[in-house]
Each structure stands twice: as C-alpha cells, then as structure tokens.
Amino acid sequence: LYQRAMASSTRVLDVLTSEIEISQGAFEPKKEAIVKSDIEFQSIDFAYPNRDNTFTRLSLEIMAGKTTGIVGSTGAGKTTLTRLLLRFTQPNGGKISWGGAPIDEWSLSHLRSSIALVEQHITLFPTSILENIRYGDATASDEQVFRAADVAEVTDFVNSLPDGWSTMVGEGGYRLSGGQRQRLAIARAVLKDAPLLILDEATSAVDNETEAALQRSIELVSRNRTTVIIAHRLSTIRNADTILVMDNGKIAESGSHDELIANEGIYTGLWAVQTGQRS
Numbered sequence: 498l499y500q501r502a503m504a505s506s507t508r509v510l511d512v513l514t515s516e517i518e519i520s521q522g523a524f525e526p527k528k529e530a531i532v533k534s535d536i537e538f539q540s541i542d543f544a545y546p547n548r549d550n551t552f553t554r555l556s557l558e559i560m561a562g563k564t565t566g567i568v569g570s571t572g573a574g575k576t577t578l579t580r581l582l583l584r585f586t587q588p589n590g591g592k593i594s595w596g597g598a599p600i601d602e603w604s605l606s607h608l609r610s611s612i613a614l615v616e617q618h619i620t621l622f623p624t625s626i627l628e629n630i631r632y633g634d635a636t637a638s639d640e641q642v643f644r645a646a647d648v649a650e651v652t653d654f655v656n657s658l659p660d661g662w663s664t665m666v667g668e669g670g671y672r673l674s675g676g677q678r679q680r681l682a683i684a685r686a687v688l689k690d691a692p693l694l695i696l697d698e699a700t701s702a703v704d705n706e707t708e709a710a711l712q713r714s715i716e717l718v719s720r721n722r723t724t725v726i727i728a729h730r731l732s733t734i735r736n737a738d739t740i741l742v743m744d745n746g747k748i749a750e751s752g753s754h755d756e757l758i759a760n761e762g763i764y765t766g767l768w769a770v771q772t773g774q775r776s
Contacts, residue, residue: 519587519601521605526598531596531611534561534597536593537556538555540554541592542588543555543581555574564719565724567725567727569742582695583608583609584600613691613694615695617699623667627642627662630681631688633688646684649680650714651677651680679707687718693723693724694718695727699711699715731754740753
C-alpha cells in the first residue's frame with residue numbers, strides 16, 4: 498500500500514512540476530468587455546499529428562451575445578474548434594481573437610475561466626449532488642447552487658431522491674441517468690456564469706423527452722451570453738441565430754434554419770433525413 502501511494506505521489510508531482518507546453522500572456526479582459534466581443538477564427542490551419550489537415554485557412558466569426566449552431570458529419574472538425582478555443586491544442590497557422598486580442602496573449606487560466614463547456618461525456622465526482630454542481634464555482638453559496646439547479650431543471654429530480662442534495666453521485670455519475678447527468682452539467686455551467694457557453698453534443702445521448710427538457714434549460718442559460726452549440730441532432734440548434742454547416746474542414750453553408758432550408762443544400766438534406774422526410 499505504501500509503495501502504491503508513493504508511486505501515485507510521484508506521478509502527481511511529475512504533472513505539477515512539468516513545464517507548460519503552450520505559451521501564454523497576461524491579458525485578462527473584464528467580463529463586461531468579453532461579453533460584447535465577437536470571436537474570430539482567422540485563416541486557421543490545423544492538423545493532428547501524422548494526419549491530413551483538419552483545417553486549411555479556415556475563417557469564421559462567432560457573434561457576441563448570440564447563439565451559433567455548428568453541425569456537420571463526424572470528422573468535419575466541429576469539436577476541434579472547441580479544443581482550439583480552449584487552447585487544448587494549438588493551430589499550425591492563423592489566429593483566434595477574442596476580447597480585443599489573440600487568445601494566445603490571454604492568461605490561460607483567465608481564458609478557460611471565461612468559458613463554460615458542457616460535453617456529451619460528463620465528469621462527475623464521488624461526492625454529493627450539491628458539491629458536484631458547486632464544482633462550477635467553488636465559492637458559491639448553497640442558495641446560488643439551488644438557483645442554478647432551478648434553471649437546469651434539476652430541483653424536482655433531486656427532491657425525489659431519499660437523500661436529496663446530499664445524495665452521493667458515485668464516481669462518473671453511474672447512479673444517475675444520462676439525462677440527469679446532463680442536467681447537473683448544465684447547472685454547473687449556469688453556476689459558473691461564464692461569458693461563453695459551449696455545448697458539445699450535450700443532448701446526443703438522451704431520449705426525445707429528455708432532450709426537450711434540456712433544450713428548455715439551454716435556452717434559458719443562453720440568454721445574454723455568447724453560446725456555441727455543436728450538435729448532431731438538428732432540433733437542438735433549430736432556433737440558433739446562425740448555423741454553420743461544416744464539411745471537410747470548411748464552412749460549407751451558414752445562415753438561420755429557415756435560410757438554410759430554403760437553400761436546399763447540405764443542411765436541407767440532413768434535416769430531411771432526421772425528420773423522416775427522406776431515408
């Protein structure tokens with residue numbers, strides 16, 4: 498046991514003392530300025546190691562205070578956009594600007610604290626539901642957690658549990674359904690109250706009824722902030738202000754749902770298949 502503990506400690510120390518592999522600046526714009534700032538991807542080149550280019554001179558704009566939907570086939574580069582914006586990976590060329598500066602001039606911690614990310618696969622911890630939501634803001638009071646839970650429609654299902662907010666989730670959230678895990682993740686994002694909300698396939702693994710409930714929560718959370726919704730289910734992004742259709746690493750189409758349907762292009766075909774109008 499002692500040897501295992503020492504080995505684990507060594508691995509943790511290796512991580513803590515390792516050099517930061519990406520450069521960062523000291524730019525820390527105020528939240529009020531970030532909320533009003535568009536996000537610009539300018540001539541981005543990117544390729545994963547030993548792979549063909551995912552993006553070649555890709556340019557796009559995400560409008561401040563609006564909801565942007567991003568759709569496309571698997572491998573089109575949708576999630577890569579998120580990874581680049583969070584600086585989990587770096588472009589080979591071009592730049593991403595936000596808040597009046599390229600994001601590589603931002604403090605890395607400030608950049609990531611300005612973004613709330615809800616993914617399909619949620620990280621939950623073996624502690625109470627209350628503390629799992631509080632992970633969005635460790636300084637939040639219980640009352641703030643409860644308000645965030647109300648927005649995410651978490652409260653009713655939590656109150657139905659024998660131990661309520663003290664219910665232990667279990668590592669990975671295995672004691673909860675997929676929809677319940679997603680609601681906790683959305684509540685966590687509400688509590689974080691970041692200027693940018695990214696939902697990456699957040700409703701892809703739930704049934705239609707649960708998706709409808711999650712959609713109500715998403716619409717509430719999206720108000721007064723910049724929101725990016727990456728989706729396979731087009732119903733999730735139907736009401737987005739702008740929808741970007743990605744194909745082979747490029748923006749093939751853009752517009753509102755109605756505009757894209759009228760274009761009778763890629764989006765129209767995807768919509769027809771998903772709504773049963775075409776097999």
